[in-house]
Amino acid sequence: MELHTLVALTTGVTLLTCVLAVVGIHIYAAGGAQRAALIDRLSYTGELPDSGRRRRFRTLDRRLRRTTPGRKLELRLAATGLDVTPGEFLVGMLAAAAALWLVGAAALAPFFGPIAGLCGIWAALRFLDWQRQRRIERFIGQLPELARILANATQAGLALRTAIGMAAEELEAPAGEELAKVADQLSVGHSLDDALGELADRLPSRELVVLVTTLVLSNKAGGQVVSALRNLTETLEERKETRREIRTQLAQVTMTSYAVPVLGIGALFLMDGVKDGALARMTGSPIGQACVIIAFGLYAIGFVLIRRMSRIDV
Incomplete structure (x- = not known):
């Protein structure tokens, strides 16, 4: 009788242990999935537009963001305004x-x-730089209107934080999107210095740095924000016109810088078209391969030099 009771007790304890083990594994798996989803949400810094589409390569995204190149890539993608994650861009x-x-x-x-x-x-990397610079140029074009809105709002007695939120609603992208991010950061307790500093890091430009410095110093020292913004608006308008004139004058030089490597690649296709297999025979020896590499290097140097000579900082 005692043996039968011991067997029943042992069986009951074993079954209870198995049930608790199954429940524990289930809870652990659910907790792991929730933790991964939370990390995935918190890893994004809010730079991606909320398009509602399903993100791909989530595991790759999480691993990329743990590395320094991955974080730099995420920052570059955020500055472009593209609805692409680092993992999607890397795979593409x-x-x-x-x-x-x-x-x-x-x-x-x-x-x-x-x-x-x-x-x-x-x-692909140059496309990111081009898209980022294009967005920065659009943002710079909106800076005079932004400074005007902030000046009018502060003159009406509104706080600078409220004025930034108002400007985010009135301005179109990219200024509206970027200011909305600043307003969201301010609403969750970030300081004005940190929020505007991150904006300047995402879209680096002299004009934006001047605006951010003016706002931060006026907010700290309690100076005349309205008069400073009025003067800054006039300065930004003049710089905007000057940049437009310089861009028009250098349009031909810019096209020349892109035409130089295109002509070199076109010459390769022309050579192979005139005599089939000419490139294969030319690159079949170390001397031919070295000549091709040197030629590509010279075209790259020409492209960089033309771009550097045509760059005028205003």
């Missing part, structure tokens, strides 16, 4: 590089495959 860039590798190897010669792949990676 590598896929494009692989496709260009295959196309270059098939259309020209196997030697040009790696060069085409590297050019694809370079073009």
Whole structure:
């Protein structure tokens, strides 16, 4: 009788242990999923637009953001305003590089495959820089109107935080989007210095730095914000016109800088079209490969020099 009771007790304890183990595993898995979702939400700094679409490569995104290059890439993507995560951009860039590798190897010669792949990676990163600079230029164009709205709001007796929220509602993108992020940061307890400093880091420009410095100093020292913003509005209007004139004058030089490497690539296709297999034979020896690499290097140097000579900082 005692043996039967011991067996029943042991069986009951074993079953209870199994049930608790299953429940514990379930709770652990659910907690892990909730933790991953929370990390995924908190990892985004609010830079991505809320499009509602399903994000891809979430695991890759989390791993990228733990690295310094991944955080820099996320900051660059945030400055462009594109609805793309770091993982999506990295996968897309590598896929494009692989496709260009295959196309270059098939259309020209196997030697040009790696060069085409590297050019694809370079073009993707240059696209980010171009998109970022384009957004910065649009933001700079809205700075005079932004300063005017802030001046009118502060003159009406509104606090600077309230004036920023009002400007975020009235202005279009990208100024409206960026100011909305600043207003959200201020609403959750961030200081004005930190919120405006992050804005200047996302969209670096001299004009924005001047505006941020004016607002921060006026907020700290309690100076005449209205008069400072009025004077800043006139200055920004003049700089806007000056930048427009310089951009018009240098349009031909800018096109020349892009035409130089395009002519070099076109010459390769022309050579291969005139005599089929010419590039394969040329790159079949170390001397030919060295000559091609040197030629590409010279085209790259020419592109950089033309861009540097045509750059005028205002």
